[in-house]
Amino acid sequence: MAKTDDLIKRIQDNYTKLSKSQKIIAEYIINHYDKAAFMTAAKLGASINISESTVVRFANTLGYNGYPELQNALQELIKNKLTTVQRLEMTEETDEIAILNNVLKADIENIKxxxxxxxxxxxxxxVxxxxxxxxxxxxxxxxxxxxxxxLGFYLNLIRENVSVVKAGVSDVFEQILRVSENDLVIGIGFPRYSKRTLDVLKYAKSQNAKIVTITDSLISPLTSVADEILIAKSNMASFVDSLVAPLSLVNALVVAVGLRExxxxxxxxExxxxxxxxxxxxxSKPN
Structure with missing residues (x-):
């Protein structure tokens, strides 16, 4: 499948060949992609009085292997575009136990x-x-x-000369000023991606340092300067970023490095x- 950010272009390129019902779906997605991204085919169809089967055929017409693939493309599309307020508005569930189940299930899927x-x-x-x-x-x-x-906390127990670059008294560029070709810079970023992180990685790249990025997708902007890329899924269940899979990946890195050393x-x-x-x-443990 092509990059997921071409979804709108796919709709535009195929618009004239769509049926009347499919054009209604297309217009709804273009105008309400933030809501459509988290609707099942049945729910999307019900919201515009169109059958679920028509929604599935619409996905196939655009070249997707079924509606779930179209939905994934929609979710990738909105990662950089939705504000926290918009994410909050998308969360329709109000029952606390249902929220608990949905969030835990989403995190399990991210790890899988x-x-x-x-x-x-x-x-x-x-490693x-x-x-x-x-x-x-x-x-x-x-x-x-x-x-x-x-990651910095645990690597500092294993290795010397580990620094976490973060905003503080000194600017991030001052903290990484002396980075060199023998150094490693690990950039971590998930939607909505931080431009500051990418800027620091670009500077480190210009100094010939090796760049590793931990991010959620190969189309993440952080991958543009990376020598090595580790993907950890962080599909959101609501307005809160899902960091469970990224933390599990970092755990695995620490354990693997520790066992090598x-x-x-x-x-x-000791x-x-x-x-x-x-x-x-x-x-102390009780006697």
Missing amino acids: ETINEINKDDFRRV SDIINATKIYIIGSRSSIVIAEY KEKIADTF KLESIWDEYGVYF
Whole structure:
């Protein structure tokens, strides 16, 4: 299938050959793509008094293998366009237990899709990149900073010279000023993608650093400068970004790096355990 961002163009190119009912569907999608993206074929048809089978035939006419593929294209299309307010307005469910079920099921599906779609060779290469880098910079903006901080916390227990680049007293460019060709920069970004993250990656690329991106799609803008790409699905169930699959991917990276460096980090963790006991960092186990 072609890039999902050509959906509107597909509709425009095929408009004259559509039936009268299909033209109604096309116009509804163009004008209400934010709502249509989360409707089943039956619900979309019901909203404009057209049969479900006509909606399915419309998807086929546009070259999609059924309505689910068209719906995926719609969801990809809106990732960069919907504001948080619009996402909130799309959430029609009000029953708390139904919301709980829907969100957990969506996160489970994101993890399943990540397992199926991630490139295993790329994953192995990124583990090697982390181990071999002189210095590691991790950049993530907005909600992605949560993943960046998490990855940075654990990599700092395994490796030296790991820095999480984030807004603060100094600008992000000042923090990454001395990046060089022996360094690794890990850029993390999910819809709505942060332009600042991409700008930092472009600067690092200009300094010949190796770039790894952790993102949700090969058409993510962060992939334009990447040497290695790790895909983790983050399809949203509502106005809140889904970070479950990205965090699982980061967990896997940390474990894989740690096991490669198992002997080297054993002393580090023994020393940490001693410090934690001495200063009472954790509650003691009951006798």
